[in-house]
Amino acid sequence: xxxxxxxxxxxxxxxxxxxxxxxxxxxxxxxxxxxxxxxxxxxxxxxxxxxxxxxxxxxxxxxxxxxxxxxxxxxxxxxxxxxxxxxxxxxxxxxxxxxxxxxxxxxxxxxxxxxx
Amino acid sequence: xxxxxxxxxxxxxxxxxxxxxxxxxxxxxxxxxxxxxxxxxxxxxxxxxxxxxxxxxxxxxxxxxxxxxxxxxxxxxxxxxxxxxxxxxxxxxxxxxxxxxxxxxxxx
Numbered sequence: 001x002x003x004x005x006x007x008x009x010x011x012x013x014x015x016x017x018x019x020x021x022x023x024x025x026x027x028x029x030x031x032x033x034x035x036x037x038x039x040x041x042x043x044x045x046x047x048x049x050x051x052x053x054x055x056x057x058x059x060x061x062x063x064x065x066x067x068x069x070x071x072x073x074x075x076x077x078x079x080x081x082x083x084x085x086x087x088x089x090x091x092x093x094x095x096x097x098x099x100x101x102x103x104x105x106x107x108x109x110x111x112x113x114x115x116x
Numbered sequence: 117x118x119x120x121x122x123x124x125x126x127x128x129x130x131x132x133x134x135x136x137x138x139x140x141x142x143x144x145x146x147x148x149x150x151x152x153x154x155x156x157x158x159x160x161x162x163x164x165x166x167x168x169x170x171x172x173x174x175x176x177x178x179x180x181x182x183x184x185x186x187x188x189x190x191x192x193x194x195x196x197x198x199x200x201x202x203x204x205x206x207x208x209x210x211x212x213x214x215x216x217x218x219x220x221x222x223x224x
Contacts, residue, residue, distance in 0.1 A: 003159070033212070035214075040125075040216075041216050041217075042120075042122075042202050042214040042215050042216040042217045043160070043202070043214045044214075045211065045212070045213060045214075048211060055211070056211050091160065093160075103148060103150075103206045103212060104150075104162045104165070105152075105162070105212060106161075106162075107159045107160040107161065108159065109159050110159070
């Protein structure tokens, strides 16, 4: 089966600029996650969607980060304006559902963001 | 609040030696525990989960609810096991959180 697709793979922007990341999950997967992975740390959940509804966004810095999942399929994560500390790999993952046996998360390759 | 702790950032062993990657968690309910692995230049992927009680690539992990641990073990490490390993917890209500990860380096 096709995996989780993310674009772009790399992005370099100046601080205070805006950036958007795109994710296409595995077909049929209801749950979609965005994680932020700062160098040397584990993935940190930013936001989780179940279909097109938000399940958890408690760790999303809402003053600058926003995310949406159109029609319960593709998702975009936006940062506006970016700060130096936003430099990280942004991982998108999807799972069949969020509970039970179907919680295995399938990850994309990630987008490496560098803010200069 | 849920938390996953991996106390070792780096673990270095010789080929053929036993390896144990530690994972402790804090969660008041009945969690699902996972080990994910990331090989060099590859995406993060599931290695094993506690509810399936399986052995993958020679690795096993036992959930110890009394000690709130889910350590990953392999009796004889191979060079191809060198990777980043992440312990993860799902709270049964959709959220999956990850530990900081342990880099395993298997020396020839």
